Every structure is written in C-alpha cells, then in structure tokens.
Amino acid sequence: MRRLKNPVTYCLPKIRFFHHFISIPINKNYLKMAQPSKDPTTDFADSSSSTKANNDATTTPQKNAFTELMKPKPPSPPKKDHSQRSTHTKTENAVLIKDLYPKATVHLLLLPRSPTHNLLHPHDAFADPQFLSMIREEASSAAKLAAAELSRIIGPFSKSNKARDEAMDLGQIPYDKLPPGRDYLKEIKVGIHAHPSMDHLHVHIISRDMRSEKLKGRNHYQSFCTPFFIELEHYPLDENDQRRSSRYHNGNLRKDFVCWRCGKEFGNKFSVLKKHLEEEFEEWKNE
C-alpha cells in the first residue's frame, strides 16, 4: 500500500488544498468523530470566498467556514440545497466544491471525508469496494450537478436544444417523439489524476472542453486528456494495469498535445493548442 510523498508536509495535522484555502481536519477530526459534533455550520460558500475573507479588514477572530467544512456531519440532512449562490454540496461522506482554478467550463472537486481513505493513493483507496461504491454514488450526483451547470452556461447555444424547443412550441408532437435535447452528462468526465499533487483524495468532475483562462501549462491539459486521467468507472484497477506505472504516466504527460475533439496534433505548442481549444469551444457549445 503506497503512501503519497511528503505526507508530513501536506497532511499533519491538516490537509490543505493550496490556494483553495480549505483546511480539512483529519487527525484531530478523527478523534472527535466519537464525540458529538458541535456547531455544524450550515453556511454555503465557494472556496474562493475564503480568500476574500482573508482580505477583509476585520481582524476580529472570525470563524473560517472552510476549516469547519469537512467535519463529519450527522446523517440527518443527507443533501444540501445548492442554491444560486453555490453549486457546492456537503453530504455525510463527501464535500463538493468548485475548483478554484477550473481547467474547463465546469470543474468541480469531490472530496471524501473518510479519514481512513483520504491520504491513500486513489488506487489504494478505491481498492475498498465499499468506499468505491460510496464515492461512485457521490460522484454520480456531482456529475449531474455539473451537467446542469454546463447546460445553464452553454445550453442557450445548443442547436439540439433549439430544435427540441421549436418542436415543442409547435405542440402536436408527443413528448417522447420530440427531438432529444443535448445530453450534457455526456460532456462531463469523472476521474482522478494518476499522480495527484495534493495528497487529499480528490475526484475531478470536469467538462470536456478544456477551455479556461486557468489552463496555463502543459500538464494542466495532459493530466485531463491522456490516460493520466483515470475515470472513476475504471476502478478498481487490475493488478497488472499499466496505469499503475509511474513511468507510463510520466510518458503520458510528455506526449505531444492532441486536441480532445478533432484529434489534431500540436507537438509541444501549448499556446497554439490553446487557441485551437477556443475555436473548438465555439463549435462544441453549439452542438
């Protein structure tokens, strides 16, 4: 059973999502689990507001909503209303947040709470069938949220949706004979990075487009668009799966760029790829 590099730096006594400024109590929290959890916060906020809070002039001691965010919750309210303010949800088993540096139009992170799995490499964490099953359910819900968010953003451009709307406006056509609207769930990928940089287990829920200001480097793209990205559905990995090999994944990151949509190659020309992704987005959103 592997452990991630530098666990001390990253994991004790807390795990930090750098630049997300979310603290996720693990060990202390683990001790508290037997005790009644006190003052469970019900606030919603996205991860970036932590940064804003830090910039506030108020120096009075104030609760950091994110320090509390990951506390195990009593099973009472299994889901949270995710209003217009935030797509985040908290369940008994996991927290869902927006990636503060989204690498595509929609990019969420699913963070399991389980302190016995949080610090494991995904291969090992997902080797536990019960845990895997639980995460799959959470991820499935998360993917639906992501699809809804994607639909909200690019739905108005969709030719499929437009055809359906027009047919619907005509009336006369039975509901199950209408042309189907676009299925945005198909545009959502769910999986993990073979070599996560952050020790805390995190599942990416991300739209395919890879169009984002925050997409700044080679690995940003390659880590989502090569086998370096391992879909949650592929777990548990076979003992002999080559995706267990570090060498293999270093190779993936170093491959030439290939457009996820049309297959065009871009060598190592990241900025050319990025321009191309912008063009692809313009077509993709219209599908």
Add this chain to the structure above:
Amino acid sequence: MRRLKNPVTYCLPKIRFFHHFISIPINKNYLKMAQPSKDPTTDFADSSSSTKANNDATTTPQKNAFTELMKPKPPSPPKKDHSQRSTHTKTENAVLIKDLYPKATVHLLLLPRSPTHNLLHPHDAFADPQFLSMIREEASSAAKLAAAELSRIIGPFSKSNKARDEAMDLGQIPYDKLPPGRDYLKEIKVGIHAHPSMDHLHVHIISRDMRSEKLKGRNHYQSFCTPFFIELEHYPLDENDQRRSSRYHNGNLRKDFVCWRCGKEFGNKFSVLKKHLEEEFEEWKNE
C-alpha cells in the same frame, strides 16, 4: 575535409557577421584579386558604427565601410596605426575588429582574408602549416594589442603596477631589479570555438575575466571556458584528438558552470555565476 553547415545561407555571395553588419566579399572578391583593387578605403571604424550608419536618416547611396573592409590590400602598408579611435587593424592577411558583443573586458576577432581558408572549419584551415603560421603571427600581434587595451582599462587598479611605480618613484633601484608590473598578455586567451556559429573563420582574442553585459547565456560562457575553446597554440590537432568530436563538445557546453578563476561550481545557475564573475573581476583587476 569538412564543410560547415548551411554554407549557402551564410557564404554566398558574401559572408555576414550577423549583427556586426560586416559584409566580407569572398567569391566576387576572389575574382577581383587579380585586378587592381579600386578605392581601398583607409577609414577606421569599429563595427558598431555600421549600425549607427544604418540608422542614419540619409537614404542616399553611401559606401558601407565594412563592405569594403575585407578587400585584399596590396602588401604596401603591412600594419595600420591603431589610434585611440579604434584598436582595429588591417593587414595583408587579416582584419582585426572589436567583437560587437564582447564577452569579456577585451574581446577582439581576427578575420583572415584568405578565401581558400575562410569557409573551412578551423581544424581544416589550420591543417595548412603555412596558413597556421601566418595566423599565429597575426594573432600574436593582436594579443599584444588586446593586452595593451586591457592594461589601459584595468591597469590603474593593479597592485603589481602600483608596487613597481612606487619603487620607480623612489629612484635608486636599477631598472632590472624593479618589481615587475603586471603581465597582461597572460590574461589574454587566443583561440577558436569548436563549433563556430559563423562560417567565416574567426579567431577570438579575449581577456579571461568573462565580465560583460553581453554575456547573456550558458554557451557564451561555456564556449570560452571549457575545452570547447581551442587555443590556437594547440593546432594542428592530432588525428585522434577528442576535440574533433561533436559529441564531446556538446558535452562541454552542457557541463556545469565552473568559475574560471576559483573553480567554484554553479550547476546551471547562470545568473549566480554572473554575479560571482562580477565579484571575481573586482579582485582580478587589482592583481
């Protein structure tokens, strides 16, 4: 007998020292050699003034002093008076100019005229004993000029010189018993680069210090401070000399940086090396 890469690009009908803006007629010139050379210019100018000329607003056809610079001269005035305006000299066999991008306090280039050797790789050109002998003489004169120039610049800081001057001021001490002044010729290196970037044969005459604004990249330093720099005295190379190997020289350029004066290593930290060279210069000039 090797030829340099891209001879067409660089050599025909002229050789250009890029950014020196010196055109060195070779082929046409070769044809003209039998004819009386017309209008031999007697101007002095350093190579940078060509740039200035190009920036002039005058668009009237004007002579480029450097287009004419390399024409073979009748053996009449074998040496030129090198006044304060310029250290350049022109002889029957070669032209001496300041490097427009000096990589050390003093940095001259010796450019042979011989059109039968100009385009050869140094290894091959210097395999001709007569040519080598001629270049050695020219280079020897050039090195003395460089030493004089170096003395002019850093001589005032020299402790050796100061000791000599003070002894001299005392009188009483016989001339041959005075402490010796600093020998600046020892601080001048004469040689070529194993893989010259410019096809036209050029011999570097350069002070050891490598202190210069224009020293901007790894290879600027390594090409003078590793065996990539081949001293003219080492020619002709033995058939089996490893310095004939391209692989060997690529290795030289990729080596870690080593201070030429104290031997300290700098890995690939060019900017750290550069700071250090500045400090070394302060001590070196005082020797």
Add this chain to the structure above:
DNA sequence: TATTCCGATAGTGAC
C-alpha cells in the same frame, strides 16, 4: 500531476 515566480532552455527568424 495545487499555484506562482523566476530563470534556464529551446526554436525561429534575421537578409
């Protein structure tokens, strides 16, 4: 493969 900053490295075009 968290980001950001800085600097080293690599490819190109120059006329």
Add this chain to the structure above:
DNA sequence: GTCACTATCGGAATGAG
C-alpha cells in the same frame, strides 16, 4: 556555437496559529 524574440520547461517557495 552570431543576436533577439518568444515560448516552453524547470525548480523552489508558498499561510500562520
């Protein structure tokens, strides 16, 4: 290894209670 421009690549530091 000519220069200069651009962009890619590479290591190191990164909150503070």
